[in-house]
Amino acid sequence: MQSIMVKGRLEEYALHPWIFRPRVVRGEAGPGEAVLVYTQRGKFVGSAFYHPTAHIALRLYAREPQPFDYLYLKERLWAADQYRHALFPGEEVYRMVFSEADDLPGLIVDRYGEGLSIQINSLAFEVRREELADALEDLFAPAWIFERSESPARKKEGLSPVETVLRGTLPETHTIVLGGLRFRMPLHAPQKTGFFLDQRLNYQTIARLAEKRRVLDVFSYVGGFTLHALSGGAREVYAVDQSRNALDLLMENVKENRLEPSRVIPFVGDAFDVLKQLQFTRETFDLIVLDPPSFAREKKVVRRALKGYDELHRLVMSLLAPHGLLATFSCSHPLSWEDLLGSLERAARKTGRRFRIRGRFVQSPDHPILLGFPPSEYLRGWLVEALD
Ligand SMILES: C[S@@+](CC[C@H](N)C(=O)[O-])C[C@H]1O[C@@H](n2cnc3c(N)ncnc32)[C@H](O)[C@@H]1O
Known part of the structure; x- marks a missing residue:
């Protein structure tokens, strides 16, 4: 295996598995080749994959000399x-x-x-x-x-x-079983293939909270939250997604699980527009789930992403019935716990309502978070309850 030399002390590389190009002082290897990494003082850092041009020059995969065979x-x-x-x-x-x-x-x-x-x-x-x-x-x-x-x-x-x-x-579509429910999921869909497995435990929490509640599932996809809410005894669920294909599958999933289709009201459309429409018609909900796609894949777009969240939070907070619950999620690593909470605070001020924090949501443990490697933590959520 080729050797690559990097700047700095061994401790700097103890946890984070990426080494950026400016840290590399000597050595070359082929695209994706497995190499041995040393500090300039000759301390062994680990075994890594080499990229000849990308900013992430080395990706460590072992902390001992280990060919990747x-x-x-x-x-x-x-x-x-x-x-x-x-x-x-x-x-x-x-x-x-x-x-x-x-x-x-x-x-x-x-x-x-x-x-x-x-x-x-x-x-x-x-x-x-x-x-x-x-x-x-x-x-x-x-x-x-x-x-x-x-x-x-x-x-x-x-x-x-x-x-x-x-x-x-x-197969054209495929059925999986999760939390005792059967889901048909698309494998060829244009926007997403598969299922949001990172929400596994959060689906169960929503099922536990949903009993007798009128639920709004915003960004529902094929119904992960909708079906769990129904199975938990929700009175009614409004499901909103811009993808007709996703909502068609959601309704099929409701039938497939012998849950009552009459208890589900699907809305195809842009979430911002649908929420405004629901506000206009003075609808209220006892439990709202807000699970948008990633708004901020990079740190530099966090501000813009927060603007979107501020508006969504303002809309859903005004749709909450007295003592209603809001579960809000972000699946963008750069958007921190505090960012999301800050957005909730701004929206609460605007709507003139007070809220209590009931808990946090995290990614399912089959998506483990590597200590010292922040990008591995990306799914965050807050559960808040209206105090009036
Ligand atoms: C993160 S996924 C939601 C996952 C879903 N909650 C679940 O547990 O399976 C985001 C969904 O938002 C939908 N979407 C994206 N932009 C949208 C918009 N502006 N309005 C409505 N839906 C949108 C996508 O079609 C996708 O199904």
Whole structure:
């Protein structure tokens, strides 16, 4: 393995698995090649994947000298899967690999029962795609392996979007079981493939809170929160999403689970417009879930994202019935807990209502957070209750 020398002291590299280009002082290697990293004083840092041009020059995958061969890849995948088995015994739907948090930088693997869906966000796995598919097939014998890699992170790695079936035949839609509910999810949809597995525990919380409540599920997608609310005994659920396809699947999911379709009112449209319309017609709700797409993938757009949140929070806070609950989420790593809370405070002032903080929501533990690596924490949510 080639050696690469980096600036600074060993402790600086103890936790964070990325090493940026300006830190590299000496050494070269091929695209995605596994290398050994040393400090200028000759201390061993770890084994890493090399990128010859990207700002993230090195992605550490081990803290000992370790070639990244087929056997090692299989070991890492197996260990990641075992971790999930311990978390959710007997379950067949989970995030099997969560990138740096599983020492497989830039790789995401979701298990959806008999099939696997993968995302590649680093050059390291781009050049190992076939090896990866072989390893997954060897270990887990999936019926299909589907790849949809189109995160903006790929651009920074010099990669273009990829959508392909790596193994087997992909069904048009696929049914998974989560929290005792059956969900049909799209595999070819334009905006999203799969399911929001990071909300797993939060779905259960909403189910527990929903009894006898009139619920508004904003950005509902195929109904993760809607169905859990119904199964928890919600009186009625309004589901809002701009995707007709997602709402069609949501209604199918309601029927598939023998929940009453008459208790669901789907709204296809822009959330901002629908919320204004509901405000105009003086609707109120006892429980509102707000789970928008990522508004801020980078620190520099946080301010703009907060403007969007301020408006959404103002609208939903005015739609809350007395003592109603609001569950609000952000899936953008740069948007902090305080950012989201600050937005809630501004909106509460504008609506002239007071609220109590009832709790926080976090990402499901099959998306583990790596200590010292902030990008691995991205899903945050607050539960607040109107005091009047
Ligand atoms: C993070 S997902 C929501 C996930 C969902 N809550 C769940 O648990 O499955 C975001 C959803 O917002 C929808 N969306 C994006 N922009 C929207 C807008 N302006 N108005 C309404 N829906 C929008 C997308 O179609 C997508 O289904």
